[in-house]
Amino acid sequence: MANNNSTADTTQSITLKDGRTLCYGTNGASGSNSAASAQLPTAFLFHGFPGSHQEGHAIHKAALTHGIRIVSVSRPGYAGSSPEPKRTISSFALDVLELADHLHIQRFAVMGISGGGPYALGCLLKIPADRLAGTMVVSGMYPTSLGLSEMMLSNRVIFNIAPWAPWLIGFLFNSSIGAAAQDVAHPERLKETLQGGFKSMPPEDRRVVEADGGELLDIFTTSMREAFRDGAAGAAYEAALFGNPWDFDLEQLPVRKGELVIYHGGKDIHVPLRMAREAVAKMNGAQLIVEENEGHTLGFCKTDEIMKKLRQMIAKEQ
Template sequence: MLIRLDDGRTLQVHDTGGSDDDVTVLWHHGSPQTGALLPPLVAATAERGMRLISYARPGYAASTAAPGRTVASAADDVVLVLDALGIDTVATVGASGGAPHALACAALLPDRVTAVVSLAGLAPLHSHPTWSAGMRAEGALRAALEGRAARARYAETDEFDPDSFTEGDWAALEGPWSSLGADAGQAEAGGPDGLIDDDVAFASPWGFDPATIEPPVLVVHGGHDRMVPASHSEWLIRTLPHAELWYRPRDGHVSVLAALPLTLDWITATTAGTGP
């Protein structure tokens, strides 16, 4: 469905539907993705009686681009999505580029976010001196430091380095998470705006302090992640006041998504008694 906003923008929203008694999970997609509800997500939430929703961040799919958006801007859009769907509270899950946006919602919407899962997520750029150490390809984010125009120029010649993924990552993309790879291709075919604006947002002040997040946070990271090193989650776990770390030493950036069903069980246990 499409939500028309007062400022003239449009957000594309996806919803499996459900009753008021269901735990609702808000999925924040990676970079680049379209926000579509991927089959592994739908299956894992359906097995647990959860409602699943997501939206395409500005610049992806049919969501209007919003150059200059920050990571914190996601919270404003999420309020509009939740209000349009008549949903009071959600547990929010973000993978890779979606994880900072999930944290933003927890920081800025504590009355509407009951719990957070960060899978292979980034830490703020200036959070620690080894922020880029271990990244197979950091050129896009380094270009984003110079602003949107520089990041857009970089996009004109940027090519994905297949060694950014481990053998386990490729196996996941050829198997249970094949839909993720297909969706990334669809997002790229739709143009670079969403990814450019994501990277500029990551390389800029996020607009909130992770140390102020009150809802419980589960941080999950793979020890073989070549896209976002595990040091990012190690910083998060030292900074977030109510967080626990699930370190999966054999996983990479995509293969860590095998932990998704277990993270949903964590949400169920953590939010018991907090729903409607």
């Protein structure tokens, strides 16, 4: 087993068949060797928007408690993963499947938090049922065709502009959080920038970020620094993916009973609960679990409950 307090950098990478680099990290349970690790209950974690695989550190302790190995993957354009200018939301599932093969993991679950949610749904579409044990979406983003009412203004601006002018979104990111992330002379600037942003968030989110001496804020800071280390092109491209029609419809998803679980906070202003409810209504068989008193950071304060549910999905203990 890994150290219960381990948050050391565990970045690894593979070269995909098309020559691209895919970066990832591992958290939670670990085996004595690669063969033993491959037999552990495993879930692939997809980070938020923008972000990187460093977010996996935030659920390390809960995953360890429940004996789950977490493999966090940085999407193309983030944290050393090569850009893929032709990628779609569902095509990322093929990268995940190739990584699973590389790690000799036959059956696994996927979990998408916030902007990682669409990619978890894409895996449900593209990964064979005999490989995919379950899909979990926490505080996930859904198609903008559902409407952006009740969503915070900055997100509405991003998702409305990005399909038409991704270069402008890249410029805005590079002028703000990207510049802070790349300021090696003043590394404290990024954390201060994130702190300032959270001051305008609901108290439910501030409470989670400030807990345990700001441990989650430190993880977010590392995640963002990695996300923008090569610039904002990855984030801008992804904003356009989210703002444009997705390459699949929610009604297409082959939802199997007990294998798609959606968690969402009632106080979420990044992605309002209304969007999650409307999305779930289109996915016949999806289970919606609403935490009425939580915000967008639900995935980082209900980690024990979520990891327990994830373990049940993988092991089919329901």
